[in-house]
Each structure stands twice: as C-alpha cells, then as structure tokens.
Amino acid sequence: MTGTWTIFRREMGQYFTSPISYIIAGALLILTGLYFNGDVAYSLTVKAINPSLIPDFMATAMIFFGPLLTMRMLAEEQREGTMELLLTSPVNDNAIVIGKFLSAWVYYSLLLAITFSYQLIVARISNPDMSHTICAYIGIWLYGGAALAIGLMFSALTENQIVAAFLSIATLTFLYLGDVAGQIVTNLDLARAIRQLSLAAHYTDSFAFGIVRAEDMAYFAGIIVIMLFIAVRVVESHRWR
Amino acid sequence: MRNENITLTRGQIGLWASIIGGIALLMGIIGLIWQGGLTEIVIVALVIGAIGIVLWAVMTPREFRAFVSGRQARYSTSAVFGALLLIGIVVLFYVVLQRAVIILDMTEGQRFSISDETRNILRQVTRPIQITGFYSPRALAQREVDDQFFRLYEDGSNGKITRSYIDPDEQPAMAQKFGITSDGEVFLSYLNTDSSVDFNTVSRLPRSETQERDMTEAISRLLISGTLTVYFDQSHAERDPLSADPQGLSGINNGIRESGLITYPISISDLAASGGNIPDTASAIILARPTTDFSEAEIGVIDRYLQKGGALFIMADVLYNQDAFLRYDGLFNRYLWEHFGIRALDAAVVDEASHGQTLLDIVSAAIYPENDIAKRLNEQNSPTLFKIARPVEVNTSPAENVPNGKVIMSSPQSYGETDLKTLGETETYHYDDGKDIRGPLSTVAWAYNRATGAKVLLIGDSDFATNSLVQSGGNGILFTDGLSWLTGFSDRINFAPQAYGTGSPVIFVDGQTLDVISFLTVILLPGLVFAIGLGIWIRRVRA
Numbered sequence: 001m002t003g004t005w006t007i008f009r010r011e012m013g014q015y016f017t018s019p020i021s022y023i024i025a026g027a028l029l030i031l032t033g034l035y036f037n038g039d040v041a042y043s044l045t046v047k048a049i050n051p052s053l054i055p056d057f058m059a060t061a062m063i064f065f066g067p068l069l070t071m072r073m074l075a076e077e078q079r080e081g082t083m084e085l086l087l088t089s090p091v092n093d094n095a096i097v098i099g100k101f102l103s104a105w106v107y108y109s110l111l112l113a114i115t116f117s118y119q120l121i122v123a124r125i126s127n128p129d130m131s132h133t134i135c136a137y138i139g140i141w142l143y144g145g146a147a148l149a150i151g152l153m154f155s156a157l158t159e160n161q162i163v164a165a166f167l168s169i170a171t172l173t174f175l176y177l178g179d180v181a182g183q184i185v186t187n188l189d190l191a192r193a194i195r196q197l198s199l200a201a202h203y204t205d206s207f208a209f210g211i212v213r214a215e216d217m218a219y220f221a222g223i224i225v226i227m228l229f230i231a232v233r234v235v236e237s238h239r240w241r
Numbered sequence: 242m243r244n245e246n247i248t249l250t251r252g253q254i255g256l257w258a259s260i261i262g263g264i265a266l267l268m269g270i271i272g273l274i275w276q277g278g279l280t281e282i283v284i285v286a287l288v289i290g291a292i293g294i295v296l297w298a299v300m301t302p303r304e305f306r307a308f309v310s311g312r313q314a315r316y317s318t319s320a321v322f323g324a325l326l327l328i329g330i331v332v333l334f335y336v337v338l339q340r341a342v343i344i345l346d347m348t349e350g351q352r353f354s355i356s357d358e359t360r361n362i363l364r365q366v367t368r369p370i371q372i373t374g375f376y377s378p379r380a381l382a383q384r385e386v387d388d389q390f391f392r393l394y395e396d397g398s399n400g401k402i403t404r405s406y407i408d409p410d411e412q413p414a415m416a417q418k419f420g421i422t423s424d425g426e427v428f429l430s431y432l433n434t435d436s437s438v439d440f441n442t443v444s445r446l447p448r449s450e451t452q453e454r455d456m457t458e459a460i461s462r463l464l465i466s467g468t469l470t471v472y473f474d475q476s477h478a479e480r481d482p483l484s485a486d487p488q489g490l491s492g493i494n495n496g497i498r499e500s501g502l503i504t505y506p507i508s509i510s511d512l513a514a515s516g517g518n519i520p521d522t523a524s525a526i527i528l529a530r531p532t533t534d535f536s537e538a539e540i541g542v543i544d545r546y547l548q549k550g551g552a553l554f555i556m557a558d559v560l561y562n563q564d565a566f567l568r569y570d571g572l573f574n575r576y577l578w579e580h581f582g583i584r585a586l587d588a589a590v591v592d593e594a595s596h597g598q599t600l601l602d603i604v605s606a607a608i609y610p611e612n613d614i615a616k617r618l619n620e621q622n623s624p625t626l627f628k629i630a631r632p633v634e635v636n637t638s639p640a641e642n643v644p645n646g647k648v649i650m651s652s653p654q655s656y657g658e659t660d661l662k663t664l665g666e667t668e669t670y671h672y673d674d675g676k677d678i679r680g681p682l683s684t685v686a687w688a689y690n691r692a693t694g695a696k697v698l699l700i701g702d703s704d705f706a707t708n709s710l711v712q713s714g715g716n717g718i719l720f721t722d723g724l725s726w727l728t729g730f731s732d733r734i735n736f737a738p739q740a741y742g743t744g745s746p747v748i749f750v751d752g753q754t755l756d757v758i759s760f761l762t763v764i765l766l767p768g769l770v771f772a773i774g775l776g777i778w779i780r781r782v783r784a
Contacts, residue, residue, distance in 0.1 A: 016777075017777060017781075018777075019774040019775070019777050019778040019781075020774075021774070022770050022771060022773055022774025022775075022777065023771070023774055025770045025774075026767040026768075026770040026771040026774065027767075029762075029766050029767040029770060030763060030767045032762075033759075033762035033763035033766065033767060034763055036762055037755075037758065037759050037762060037763060040755065040758060041755065044755075114766065114770075117762075117766070118762060121758055121761065121762070125754065125758075129348060129349045129350075130349075131347045131348065131349055132347060132348050132349065134347065135347035135348075179382065180382065181378075181381065183378075183379055185378060186378055186410070187378070188376075188377070188378045188381070188408045188411070191378040191381050192381065195381060195382075195385070201382075201385065204382070205382075205385045205386055205389065206344075206389070209348075209353065209386070210346070210347050210348035210352070210353070211344055211345065211346050211347060211348070211353045211389070212344070212345040212347060213343070213344050213345075213389070214338040214341065214343035214344075215335055215338040215339040215343075218331070218334055218335045218338045219335055222331035222332075222334065222335060225327065225331065226324070226327055226328055226331060229323070229324060229327050230324055233320040233323065233324065236316075236320075237316065237317070237320070
C-alpha cells in the first residue's frame with residue numbers, strides 16, 4: 001500500500017508539474033466547452049439540455065484522450081531505462097502498476113469534475129434532471145477507468161510510446177464501435193457477443209439513460225482488474241526475461 | 242549481373258516456422274470458435290500451424306525445448322493461465338449479475354421503473370404471456386435498450402411474462418406470420434401449454450413516448466380479452482360491421498377485436514319474435530344507424546337488457562323514410578326520454594360556421610370533458626366530424642339516479658333544419674325562424690342509471706364511425722372512448738402513465754446570458770488551465 005501511495009504521489013507530481021498535462025486538459029476543456037455551448041444554442045426554447053451531454057462526448061473523446069494520458073507511463077520507464085530502477089526499488093510490481101493507474105484515473109476524475117461545472121450553469125438557467133446527470137458521470141468515470149487501464153496495459157507491452165498509443169487507440173476504437181456491431185455483422189448472436197464486449201454499449205444502454213446496472217459496473221470493474229493484472233504480469237516479466 | 246547465394250540456416254527456418262506456425266495455429270483456433278466448426282479454411286490453418294510447429298521442433302530442437310520447458314515458458318504459462326482464470330471469474334461474476342437484474346433508476350421521474358399500478362396488473366397475470374420482439378442485427382442497440390425495459394415486466398410478473406427475440410432476416414416466415422412491417426416491432430401474446438404462441442391473442446405493441454402506458458395497457462387488454470363481448474344489431478338494416486367498404490364498419494370492428502373485445506352480430510327483431518333476451522354476457526349493444534324504428538316488443542328486449550345493467554351505443558342518422566329510427570314521437574325515442582332523459586330530434590344540423598365541404602359537415606365546436614367519453618377529445622387538436630348530423634336533446638331535469646349530459650355541441654351559428662323532406666329531396670336548407678331549432682345544438686349525449694347500472698350513449702350521426710371517416714380528427718377517439726365508457730373497459734385498463742421526457746424543462750435565456758456562458762466555458766475555464774501550465778513552464782525554464 002505504501003508503495004502504491006509512493007508511486008501515485010510521484011505520478012501525480014508529474015501531472016501537476018508538467019505543462020503538457022495542462023495543455024491536454026485545456027484542449028479537452030475547449031472541446032467540451034464548444035460542445036456544451038453548441039447544445040445550449042441548439043436547445044434554446046426547443047428542448048431540454050441533454051443531461052448526459054458531456055459524458056456522451058467523453059465516451060468518444062476517451063478513445064484518444066485515454067491513450068494520451070497513459071502512453072508514456074510504463075513505456076517511457078522502459079525506454080529511459082528507469083524500469084530497472086523501479087524494479088529494484090522497494091515497491092512491488094502491483095504497486096507500480098496500480099499507483100500509475102490511480103494517478104491517471106484521479107487526473108481524469110479532476111477533469112471530469114471541472115466539466116461538471118457546466119451542469120451548474122445549466123441548473124442556473126433551467127431545472128435539469130441532476131440525478132440523471134450524476135448517473136451519466138458515474139458511468140463515464142468507470143468507462144474512463146477502463147479505457148485508462150487498457151492504455152496502461154499497452155504502455156507496459158512496449159517501450160515505444162507511439163506504438164503504445166496506437167495499439168490503445170485501435171483497441172478502444174474497436175471496443176467503441178462494438179456498440180454498432182449490428183450494423184456491420186449480419187449474424188445476430190455474433191453481433192450481440194461483440195456488443196457485450198463493447199465499452200460504449202455498457203455506457204449508452206444504461207448510464208446515459210440515467211440507470212445504473214450492476215452488470216455494467218461489474219463489466220468496467222472487470223476490465224480494469226484484468227488489464228491491470230496483465231500489466232502487472234508484463235512488468236513482472238522484466239524480472240525473468 | 243551478380244549472382245548472390247541465399248543461405249538459409251536451420252535457425253532461420255526454425256524461427257520462421259515457429260512464427261508462421263504460431264500465427265496459423267492462432268488463426269485456426271479463432272476460426273474454429275468464430276465459425277463453430279471445422280471449415281476448409283480452419284483445417285488449412287490448423288494444418289499449416291501443425292507443420293510449422295513440427296518444422297520448428299525439428300530444425301531448432303534446443304530452442305523449442307527451451308520454449309516448452311524453460312523458465313520463460315513456466316512464467317509465461319502461469320501468467321496466461323492466471324489471466325484466463327481472472328477473465329473467467331470476471332465473466333462469471335458478470336453473468337450472475339446480469340441474470341440478477343439489479344438496476345438503480347436514478348432519473349427524477351423514475352422513468353425506468355414500473356409503477357405500482359403496473360405491478361398490480363402484473364399480479365393478475367396467471368397465463369404465460371410472451372413479449373416477442375423482431376429485431377435484425379441493425380436494430381441491436383434498440384433491442385438492448387428495449388430489453389432492459391421488458392426485463393422489468395418479466396421480473397415484476399415473477400416470470401409469467403417472458404421475452405423472445407426473433408431476427409426477421411433469419412426467420413422471415415415467422416415475421417410474416419406476425420405481420421411485421423418494420424424492424425423493431427414488438428408483439429404481446431399468450432402462450433399455449435406447449436409454449437407456442439397463441440396467435441389468436443397476438444397484439445402489436447404501440448410505439449410512443451409513453452412506453453410503460455403502452456405496455457401495461459396492452460397487457461391489460463390481453464388480460465381482459467375474451468371477457469367483454471359487444472353485439473352489433475343487424476335486424477334494422479344497420480351498417481355492416483364486416484364490410485370494408487367506405488360506408489362499412491370493419492375498421493371499428495377490427496379495432497374493437499384488437500383491443501381484446503369479442504364482437505358478434507345479433508338480431509333484436511328475432512329475439513323479440515321468439516321472446517328471447519340479449520345474452521347476459523353482452524357488455525354493450527351497438528345500434529349502428531338502424532333505418533327503421535323499433536317495435537314495442539323490440540324495445541321490451543332492450544329494456545330487459547338495460548334493467549340488468551346493460552349498455553347501449555346508439556348512432557342515429559338523419560333519415561327521410563316514414564318509419565325512421567328514433568322518430569321524435571316514436572316509441573323508442575319516447576322510451577329513451579322517459580327512462581334516460583335523452584332523445585333524438587327530427588332535424589339536421591346546419592352549421593353556418595362549418596369549414597367543411599357543405600354546411601352539413603358538422604365539426605365539434607364545444608366539448609364537455611366531464612365524462613370519460615370526451616376526456617381525450619379537444620376542439621383544436623381532435624375535433625369530431627359528422628356528416629348530416631342529428632341534434633339530440635338532453636333533459637336538464639333528469640330523473641333521480643339517472644344523470645345525463647351533453648358531450649359535443651355545434652357552433653352558436655348552427656341551427657336544426659326541420660324540413661327534412663326538402664332537405665332529402667333537394668339537398669337545400671335555410672333557416673326558418675320559429676320553425677327550425679336555434680343552435681348551438683347537442684349532437685352527442687349520455688345517460689347513466691345509477692340504480693341499474695344501465696348506460697346509454699346517443700350520437701346523432703353514424704358516418705363518423707364508417708371506414709371513410711373514422712380516421713378523421715377525433716372520430717376514432719369518440720367511438721373508442723364511448724365504447725370504453727359503456728363497457729367499463731377504460732376502468733379496467735386505465736392507470737397513471739409514465740412517459741419519457743416528461744417534465745424536462747426547455748431552456749429560455751437571453752443572448753447576453755449565452756455570451757457569458759460561452760465566455761466562461763470556452764475561454765475562461767480552459768484559459769485558466771493554460772495559464773497555470775504556462776506558469777509552470779516558465780518556472781521550469783527559469784529554474
């Protein structure tokens with residue numbers, strides 16, 4: 001636990017002292033801001049604002065945003081040769097992976113919290129279904145955690161950040177497009193099976209509608225656990241390869 | 242040109258054999274799972290894989306042995322099995338939770354929960370009901386969203402209601418049997434004892450925003466199907482409920498049947514002649530424009546039925562024959578007036594304010610929504626349209642225990658043309674002061690005997706219910722809700738509906754506020770983040 005906390009603090013320190021983190025955060029906020037304003041203008045006098053507007057946007061944005069946050073985490077350690085230092089330091093492999101993952105997830109959570117300020121603005125000019133919005137935020141928080149875990153796993157697999165990012169984007173795109181598997185695959189059972197694997201389907205069918213399903217929470221938690229397990233095993237392989 | 246010798250070492254062959262063999266083996270296994278059996282491609286891939294592995298073992302036996310039994314193999318095998326075990330546990334956990342249907346509805350209006358009214362109705366389900374949805378792979382997302390709603394019904398009925406999904410592309414014959422017209426259609430039906438669909442009870446589920454109302458009403462209709470019977474009298478040359486002609490009533494007849502009610506023809510003349518009675522099971526008798534008036538014996542048949550709490554749906558047209566139905570001074574008209582305080586007048590409504598083809602096209606100008614019959618009717622959005630309507634009179638001092646009332650009125654510019662002879666012969670009309678009846682005039686009236694439970698609905702037109710006009714404005718609603726009130730059908734299926742999108746407020750803000758919002762969210766917030774980043778960068782550069 002101490003090891004995890006040490007790694008977590010070190011990684012969070014990097015996030016808060018790196019200008020790149022702020023550039024990524026600022027860019028994301030511009031995009032979400034534009035998206036939010038677009039919907040406000042479109043909704044004016046016509047309809048209520050979509051309660052899951054920003055979480056819906058984040059579901060797509062995480063395909064690129066997730067790998068951006070995680071691609072360097074373990075790949076950079078390998079490329080710069082600091083992985084060996086880490087492995088010989090008094091922290092175990094679990095602590096390395098979990099600490100790094102938690103730092104990325106917390107950073108992502110802070111960004112989500114900032115975007116929640118849009119809902120406070122909506123609450124000032126309208127009477128939105130806040131509990132629906134909170135539900136969507138819970139969903140996209142878990143979704144983001146799963147996306148970050150996938151990114152971290154690929155970052156562990158290679159020492160090249162670009163390759164890690166590319167593999168993560170490809171996987172997240174596949175898991176995102178699995179939501180529309182039925183449009184591509186003609187076999188219904190196969191399409192359902194692909195959809196069951198899809199990240200987006202476990203968000204759009206439930207959280208986005210304002211409902212929490214235990215199975216969806218289990219899915220996201222399961223993805224996080226499996227990906228972190230694989231990442232730990234990959235890090236561990238440095239000891240015996 | 243220079244000849245170059247290409248030398249292949251055993252090690253290189255072994256390496257390539259291991260790569261090609263490994264990939265082929267992997268593809269073969271994936272293909273096997275994907276296609277669910279050994280196909281030609283799968284066999285070829287597996288054979289290539291096997292040859293590759295054998296070649297690898299022969300060409301570089303030491304590397305092969307190291308791979309299989311070395312330290313790397315031990316570690317990687319345990320890692321792979323560990324990962325597979327973990328995946329298995331997660332999948333098992335996921336499946337258990339999926340079957341447990343644990344859902345928390347966080348929407349303010351509890352839009353994805355079923356109401357207590359629905360649960361009460363679901364408790365009445367004793368015979369297995371099946372929800373059959375037709376979804377092709379293209380409608381998969383819709384199916385998944387619908388499914389979680391249907392699951393609530395399965396859960397709420399303790400499994401008496403089940404779900405079944407059919408791909409219309411794979412089973413076109415079944416799709417045709419249900420009569421599907423588009424992807425994503427859903428049907429409700431009882432199941433036979435052998436779990437096959439009872440096609441006599443199949444009804445299509447309407448698709449609207451009031452998802453719970455649609456589903457629960459459909460279940461209610463199924464529950465009461467066969468318990469309500471409506472009879473169409475056919476002894477006075479009434480309109481034909483089976484005729485699909487524009488003047489026929491097949492539209493409303495089919496509509497009644499689709500709602501789960503049974504319809505039969507009946508001859509009141511025959512019953513009067515034989516001294517018989519209207520069956521006690523009759524929920525309502527429909528007199529759809531009889532052309533001749535009823536005799537004393539026939540009125541006796543009707544009276545006996547009404548004394549037992551029967552219901553009468555009367556559609557009386559303007560008729561030009563001598564013995565016309567519901568003549569002002571006729572026996573039946575007098576009976577209605579004396580017993581229920583309503584009667585038909587010998588006149589035709591002419592409405593100077595009419596926007597129809599002629600002034601005889603009577604559009605409802607005022608609707609009294611006090612009674613269930615008119616609750617869904619509205620002068621603006623669902624006005625009724627009558628053709629050559631007959632005014633009806635309502636006794637404003639009805640007998641005790643027999644309340645009555647008007648439902649629909651013509652405009653104040655209307656009048657009742659009493660010269661029916663001229664109207665019938667020349668189709669002309671003009672207002673004669675002192676002779677014609679000054680408007681506004683009532684065209685629909687109801688009466689209810691609290692003591693016996695008898696109900697009568699008198700409508701001064703029958704054209705509105707014909708195939709040619711039943712779809713116009715609120716005509717269909719008037720007929721449906723009129724019959725619902727008479728049979729008590731509405732009491733058995735009505736419940737507070739929940740709807741998607743209810744209560745979502747539309748936003749109203751001025752341009753200045755919009756500008757402030759844009760500034761805050763697109764400039765100030767990201768700007769602050771960039772500024773902090775810039776500050777950190779400058780500090781690092783200076784340091």
